[in-house]
Amino acid sequence: MRHIIVNFLLIFLFSSSGFSQHPPSSARIEWKEIxxxxxxxxxxxxxxxxxxxxxEIKPRVEALTSLGNLxxxxxxxxGAAEVYxxxxxxxxxxxxxxxxxxxxxxxxxxxxxxxIKQLRVDHYGGADNGRTHAPIxxxxxxxGYGVLINTARYLxxxxxxxxxxxxxxxxxxxxxxxxxxxxxxxxSDAVEIAIPGPGVEVYVFAGKNAMEVVQRYNLYxxxxxxxxxxxxxFTHRTPTLYSDQEVMNEVxxxxxxxxxxxxxxxxxxxxxxxxxxxxxxxxxRFPHPDQFVSELLxxxxxxxxxxxxxxxKYSPIYKEITPYTGSHTVWVGEVPDxxxxxxxxxxxxxxxxQHLDIGVSGFKVxxxxxxxxxxxxxxxxxPSGTSAEQMRQVYGLQFQKMTYDWFREKNERTYGLVRxxxxxxxPLPFVLYNDYYNHRDFITALCNSSFIGVLWTPEARSSxxxxxxxxxxxxxxxSPMAMLNAWADGTKxxxxxxxxxxxxxxxxxxxxxxxxxxxxxxxxxxxxxxxxRAMPLVEGFSYTAKAExxxxxxxxxxxxxxxxxxVKDQFMLGDYLLVAPLFAGDTARKVVLPQGRWYDFYTGDYxxxxxxxxxxxxxxxxxxxxxxxxxxxxxxxxxxxxENGEKVALTLRHYGEAGSSAYLYDDDGTSFNYENGDxxxxxxxxxxxxxxxxxxxxxxxxxxxxxxxYFSWEFMTK
Ligand code: GAL
Numbered sequence: 001m002r003h004i005i006v007n008f009l010l011i012f013l014f015s016s017s018g019f020s021q022h023p024p025s026s027a028r029i030e031w032k033e034i035x036x037x038x039x040x041x042x043x044x045x046x047x048x049x050x051x052x053x054x055x056e057i058k059p060r061v062e063a064l065t066s067l068g069n070l071x072x073x074x075x076x077x078x079g080a081a082e083v084y085x086x087x088x089x090x091x092x093x094x095x096x097x098x099x100x101x102x103x104x105x106x107x108x109x110x111x112x113x114x115x116i117k118q119l120r121v122d123h124y125g126g127a128d129n130g131r132t133h134a135p136i137x138x139x140x141x142x143x144g145y146g147v148l149i150n151t152a153r154y155l156x157x158x159x160x161x162x163x164x165x166x167x168x169x170x171x172x173x174x175x176x177x178x179x180x181x182x183x184x185x186x187x188s189d190a191v192e193i194a195i196p197g198p199g200v201e202v203y204v205f206a207g208k209n210a211m212e213v214v215q216r217y218n219l220y221x222x223x224x225x226x227x228x229x230x231x232x233x234f235t236h237r238t239p240t241l242y243s244d245q246e247v248m249n250e251v252x253x254x255x256x257x258x259x260x261x262x263x264x265x266x267x268x269x270x271x272x273x274x275x276x277x278x279x280x281x282x283x284x285r286f287p288h289p290d291q292f293v294s295e296l297l298x299x300x301x302x303x304x305x306x307x308x309x310x311x312x313k314y315s316p317i318y319k320e321i322t323p324y325t326g327s328h329t330v331w332v333g334e335v336p337d338x339x340x341x342x343x344x345x346x347x348x349x350x351x352x353x354q355h356l357d358i359g360v361s362g363f364k365v366x367x368x369x370x371x372x373x374x375x376x377x378x379x380x381x382x383p384s385g386t387s388a389e390q391m392r393q394v395y396g397l398q399f400q401k402m403t404y405d406w407f408r409e410k411n412e413r414t415y416g417l418v419r420x421x422x423x424x425x426x427p428l429p430f431v432l433y434n435d436y437y438n439h440r441d442f443i444t445a446l447c448n449s450s451f452i453g454v455l456w457t458p459e460a461r462s463s464x465x466x467x468x469x470x471x472x473x474x475x476x477x478x479s480p481m482a483m484l485n486a487w488a489d490g491t492k493x494x495x496x497x498x499x500x501x502x503x504x505x506x507x508x509x510x511x512x513x514x515x516x517x518x519x520x521x522x523x524x525x526x527x528x529x530x531x532x533r534a535m536p537l538v539e540g541f542s543y544t545a546k547a548e549x550x551x552x553x554x555x556x557x558x559x560x561x562x563x564x565x566x567v568k569d570q571f572m573l574g575d576y577l578l579v580a581p582l583f584a585g586d587t588a589r590k591v592v593l594p595q596g597r598w599y600d601f602y603t604g605d606y607x608x609x610x611x612x613x614x615x616x617x618x619x620x621x622x623x624x625x626x627x628x629x630x631x632x633x634x635x636x637x638x639x640x641x642x643e644n645g646e647k648v649a650l651t652l653r654h655y656g657e658a659g660s661s662a663y664l665y666d667d668d669g670t671s672f673n674y675e676n677g678d679x680x681x682x683x684x685x686x687x688x689x690x691x692x693x694x695x696x697x698x699x700x701x702x703x704x705x706x707x708x709x710y711f712s713w714e715f716m717t718k
Contacts, residue, residue, distance in 0.1 A: 010142055026082035026091065026540060035059055037070045037206040037216050039187025043090065044083035048337075049386060050150045051136075052201075052221070054394045055401055055424025060219045063527065065218060070206040071379065080502045081202075088200045090193040090717075092147060094170070099142045100159050100191065101210065101240050101536055102451035104135040105421075105432060107441040110448060110534055110568045112139065113160040114185060115339050120154045121392050121420045123369045124436050129396065130157070133369045133396075134421040134434050136452040138217060140205075146213040148203040148423060151195050152393040158192040161185065163261035183468045184559040204406030210451075211537045215528035218453050222427035224531070225455070225526025227480075228361075229669030231304055231415030232509055232517050233262025233428070233641045237306075239490045240267035243285040246422070248491075251301055259493050260511045260639045261300035261506055265364055265417075267487040271306060276312040276333020279350055290358040300640035302361035303417060306487075306675055309368065310335055311401060317346045324383055326391070328376040330367070335376055337391075339384035348406055356406060363403055366431070369420035381408045389684065396420025400428045407655075411671045417457075417481070426453035426528075431481040433459050439472060439583050444568040446479055447534035455480040455531075462489050465620070466496035468584035470545055473503045474622035475581040477510040478573055480531060508637035513577075514706065515633040515650060515664060520574035523680070524667035528634035533572040543567050574632030575662065576655075577601065580615065580623040588616045589623070597628040599655040604716025606656075624714075631659030631684050649710040655687035655718050659688040664697075666706035673704075680706040686713075 010118045038059075044324045094100070100113040108128040109115070124132045137149035139159065157322030163171060163186050171187035205220065207213030218224050235253065239248050247264060254261040268274035272282045281289045291301050311318055311325070318334075323332035324343040336343040343650030355363075370376075370392065380388040383510060396418050407414040418430040428634035432454055436442075442458030449456040460476045460483070462468035473493065476482050484493060493507060494500045500618040510517075520531045535541045547562035570591055578598070580591045594612040601624035607613055615623045626632065632653045635642070645668075654660075667679035681701040687694050695713035 011036045023437055024082035025373050026089070028077070029079050029081050031072060031076075031204065033290050035061055035064045035220060037064065039072055039204040039222050039551065041202045041204070042364070043081040043202065044088050046150075046199040046201045047152065047197055047390070049152050049390045050201060051152055051394060051397055051423035052150050054152075054422075055221065055428070057221045057424045059221070060223045060528075063219045063223065064216060065498055067212065067219070071083065073143070073204060073206055076147075076204055077147065082201060086196060086485070087470070087588075088195040088197055090195070090200070090706055091147070093638070094141070094160050094189050094191060095143060099536070100139050102139040102146070102158060102448070103157055103202060104130060104452065105132050105435070105445055105454060105456060106130070106448050107132070107438070107445045109566060110444065110536065111564070111566050113221055114188075114297050115159050116161055117157045117159060118154065121369050121422070124370050124434055124605070126436065126438075128336065129557070133419055133434060134425070134452065134454045134717060136421070136423050136425075136454065138423060140210050140213045140451050142210055144207055144213065146205040146207070147191075148205070149193060149195065150201040150203060152198065152390040152422070153195050153197045155193060155195045157660070160188045160191060162192050162714065163188050163267075164190070176438075180557075192324045209539075211529065211533070214530060214537060215454075216436065218426040218530065219525070220529035221424045221453055223526065224426050224453070224521070225429045226413070226431050226521050226525040226674065227415040228413035229514070229518055229641045230262045230300075231413075231481070232514055232521070233482070234260045234329060234510060235263045235265060235304070235481060236261055237265035237267055237483065237485045237487050240487050241269040242266070244287070246290075248295070251296065251299060253492070255299070255639060258639065259492065260507050260637075261301060262640050263304055263361060264296065265306060265485070267302040267306045273312045273314050275308070275331045276329075278312050278315040279307060283319045291309075293359040297359055300643065302656075303359070304362045304364055304436065305360055306366060307363045309395075315350075317350050320572070321346045325333035326376055326380050326382040327382040327695055330374060330376065335380075337382040337384050337386065338402060339382070339386050344402060347402070350405070352406060356410065361413040362407075364417035365396065365399050365403070366481065368399060368418065375560065397422040397425060400430045404428055408672065411673070413670055413672065415481075421454050422557055423453075431455040433483075433485070435648045437461065439468070439475070439603070440569060443475060443571075444690075445698055446532055447568055447571050448533045449550060450530040450532045450537060450571070453530070454663065456484050457481040458646060459483045461485050463584075465584060466498040468498040469496045469582050470502050470619060471582050474506045476559040477506045478579045478581070478622065482507070482510050499619065505620070506622060511639070511641070512634045512637050513632065513640055514579070515635055515666070516574060518665060519633070523574070533576060533577045535567045535570065535572070535592065538572050539595050541592070542594075543592050551580065570710050576627050576632060578625040580625070580628075582617050582622060586617045590619040591615055591623060591625065593625065597656055597658075598625045599630070599717055600624075601626050601655075604655055604718065606717070624695070626655035628687070629658035629688065630655045631660060631662035633643070633657060633664050633684070633708075641669070644670065644707075645705065646707045647709050648707055649712070650708050651712055651714050653714045653716050654686050654693060654695060657688060657693075659686050661685045663700070664708065666708055667704045677701065677703040680704045682706075
């Protein structure tokens with residue numbers, strides 16, 4: 001009898017552990033079109049908590065419809081999925097020569113094919129493994145589609161690395177003994193993704209080109225953010241322990257020295273306790289915060305407050321919130337669970353009374369990405385039952401959405417900073433930043449932000465030399481947030497007298513292009529086109545380079561693969577402006593011009609057509625180029641962005657010889673009334689009749705009475 005029971009047990013154990021079975025075979029994914037050019041597939045049993053549900057996305061159906069219908073990307077019909085061994089595994093085929101972009105805010109490369117990414121919210125520390133501030137599980141390829149894995153799990157993406165024995169397009173086996181071009185990484189024909197969960201939602205976005213795919217992604221998420229107009233001016237973050245008077249003096253210095261300034265960021269010292277935080281003003285440094293904020297507003301300066309979400313026992317809401325915080329602390333501060341309505345409500349009440357009601361314009365939400373050693377560990381528990389893993393993946397995204405909604409309720413736009421994000425963030429008015437300070441990698445991140453619906457600032461903090469300072473300030477002025485973050489050492493724009501003039505010039509140039517910049521952001525909202533565009537999103541761009549194999553020394557890793565050079569240090573800002581930042585030490589740089597004729601922004605001179613040009617490095621200017629027919633509306637170099645209705649003269653610059661047209665967008669700059677059509681859209685047209693250029697303009701939408709007046713045309717190319 002005993003015998004029989006043991007045997008029975010063994011059979012049971014073997015079959016339940018899977019030893020006696022083959023793994024289930026993978027199945028095709030059923031795709032359902034949910035908006036024009038957008039499909040959804042469901043694999044297994046997806047989690048309830050996903051980035052898109054946290055972001056509460058509201059697809060812009062009308063804008064998606066006007067982009068038109070496209071067939072389902074045929075190649076993805078070969079995609080397969082399986083739920084096996086506690087993991088949901090996906091496989092999507094790749095074609096020869098197909099390139100992959102996106103997969104989070106990466107810092108080292110734009111092309112992602114051949115890499116492995118562990119998409120996990122983390123502080124980027126230099127390791128190119130996928131762990132980053134915005135590990136958005138979305139990739140776009142140049143074959144006219146993009147794939148979004150809507151998960152809040154730590155997923156791993158093998159972006160063209162695995163080689164299956166049942167591949168339809170296998171690489172040849174080679175012999176390392178006889179074939180010197182033996183490759184440690186043989187050709188792979190698929191993206192494979194492992195998601196540690198019982199199922200997942202997958203979205204496919206089609207497009208005639210990579211840009212259109214990105215547009216559909218952004219529009220599906222609700223359209224890109226349109227920041228308040230003041231958010232696109234210059235911002236300076238003051239040293240952490242500054243008092244109200246010291247901040248005022250700093251503002252005074254900017255204004256009397258003629259440096260633009262539109263919002264000031266206060267760092268941890270504005271609070272009575274920080275790391276963890278009380279979220280209330282420090283009464284010694286800021287005895288009258290309401291007067292301080294309104295005094296600044298009179299000077300056209302908004303205030304942004306640094307916080308991290310972790311709460312100190314000295315905060316007035318501490319006792320009430322503690323039942324709604326997680327099991328672990330961060331710097332001994334408790335971690336609110338914003339899946340509970342109580343935690344949300346308590347933060348809303350405190351922040352509204354302390355900040356929003358006295359005119360604070362936004363927040364810098366720090367430390368929501370976390371270093372492993374100080375964030376909650378994966379064993380942490382939260383009262384809502386949300387796992388520590390999912391909490392980590394969406395904490396920054398959820399905080400953005402929550403605070404954005406507070407401002408929305410007041411019909412006031414905000415623009416802030418955040419250190420973690422995820423899918424669905426396109427409409428959220430937050431810019432990512434971090435402490436890593438490699439200038440070149442900062443620009444690569446700027447390029448990569450454009451594929452995944454997030455904004456990034458290559459903030460300037462300090463520099464070893466005047467030249468480096470200038471290069472950083474020049475580049476940051478062509479990013480979504482022109483920011484000097486002087487929290488640690490108090491660097492000022494004028495701290496390096498050798499380049500003081502050039503720094504001021506580029507800050508003022510940022511102000512001059514504001515009408516162009518604001519229109520570019522309106523395009524992000526209306527059409528889903530990101531304001532910063534990596535070159536693969538740009539029409540006419542192509543670049544092929546041979547892999548560069550470095551001569552290996554016998555002490556080097558013998559498996560080092562050849563590196564294919566790529567263009568990751570130049571980008572477009574809007575439809576017309578190509579930005580090619582210089583880095584400290586550069587005496588010249590190469591610029592890859594897309595097809596079409598290009599002109600120097602400063603002189604209007606012709607520079608080339610679909611070719612690689614070499615530009616000498618001058619201290620005076622960051623290299624900028626304009627497409628033939630480019631129209632750049634510019635305002636005078638004001639020190640602050642115009643307030644609602646303020647009258648401003650515009651110069652409409654035209655470059656090249658081509659007749660063309662462009663739009664100029666404007667609205668009140670601060671409210672959400674534009675969503676109801678309260679904006680002005682003017683069509684700017686240039687004709688070329690027998691070599692004579694002539695400019696005109698006509699109103700397309702008159703929902704707002706713009707302060708832009710007295711248009712004058714300037715034809716830059718003589
Ligand atoms: C860091 C942040 C810096 C600054 C600092 C203040 O975490 O990245 O920009 O805000 O905290 O303590």
